[in-house]
Amino acid sequence: xxxxxxxxxxxxxxxxxxxxxxxxxxxxxxxxxxxxxxxxxxxxxxxxxxxxxxxxxxxxxxxxxxxxxxxxxxxxxxxxxxxxxxxxxxxxxxxxxxxxxxxxxxxxxxxxxxxxxxxxxxxxxxxxxxxxxxxxxxxxxxxxxxxxxxxxxxxxxxxxxxx
Amino acid sequence: xxxxxxxxxxxxxxxxxxxxxxxxxxxxxxxxxxxxxxxxxxxxxxxxxxxxxxxxxxxxxxxxxxxxx
Numbered sequence: 001x002x003x004x005x006x007x008x009x010x011x012x013x014x015x016x017x018x019x020x021x022x023x024x025x026x027x028x029x030x031x032x033x034x035x036x037x038x039x040x041x042x043x044x045x046x047x048x049x050x051x052x053x054x055x056x057x058x059x060x061x062x063x064x065x066x067x068x069x070x071x072x073x074x075x076x077x078x079x080x081x082x083x084x085x086x087x088x089x090x091x092x093x094x095x096x097x098x099x100x101x102x103x104x105x106x107x108x109x110x111x112x113x114x115x116x117x118x119x120x121x122x123x124x125x126x127x128x129x130x131x132x133x134x135x136x137x138x139x140x141x142x143x144x145x146x147x148x149x150x151x152x153x154x155x156x157x158x159x160x161x162x163x
Numbered sequence: 164x165x166x167x168x169x170x171x172x173x174x175x176x177x178x179x180x181x182x183x184x185x186x187x188x189x190x191x192x193x194x195x196x197x198x199x200x201x202x203x204x205x206x207x208x209x210x211x212x213x214x215x216x217x218x219x220x221x222x223x224x225x226x227x228x229x230x231x232x
């Protein structure tokens with residue numbers, strides 16, 4: 001199979017998952033689509049120069065995370081709220097994302113957001129992205145056992161919020 | 164707790180691109196992968212690969228041999 005066939009196959013297989021990941025992190029459907037496209041363009045550039053990627057799923061999530069961080073930085077440092085409105089930038093709001101979920105799920109998402117990032121990220125990957133501890137370990141460059149411990153501790157911390 | 168996390172998982176999995184969005188980005192990516200300089204490089208390396216080069220060289224030799232006889 002040629003490199004660009006591999007690439008398009010990866011798009012067919014993982015586009016929904018990467019879109020979902022971006023959408024949850026950015027709370028904006030249009031922005032999530034732009035980032036998704038950018039993720040695959042950068043992946044193509046990498047594949048073209050360096051050949052096949054060993055674990056393309058993990059690679060796509062890593063690229064997506066880097067681009068999402070870029071978006072956060074842009075929001076935080078480059079544009080004020082007023083500037084965003086003036087330039088027509090779609091100001092992201094959690095209401096846009098929350099419209100898709102039940103009150104119960106919105107509540108648990110709010111709790112997860114309050115957790116320490118090391119727990120928040122693994123819980124997010126596990127329950128929103130539906131990734132296995134093995135996949136999460138590859139994305140975060142950690143061992144599978146570290147991820148399992150973080151998942152268990154994260155769940156305990158959520159339970160503490162309910163008590 | 165398991166129940167609510169499962170519910171989060173189920174509701175999250177319903178988020179996806181619609182068919183038009185998916186195919187529109189797909190088409191952009193197909194064009195991008197064909198037009199990018201990396202794509203052109205790969206078509207040349209495909210020509211340079213042994214599987215193509217050896218038979219091509221053999222055909223050229225045969226043609227040259229046929230032409231001189």
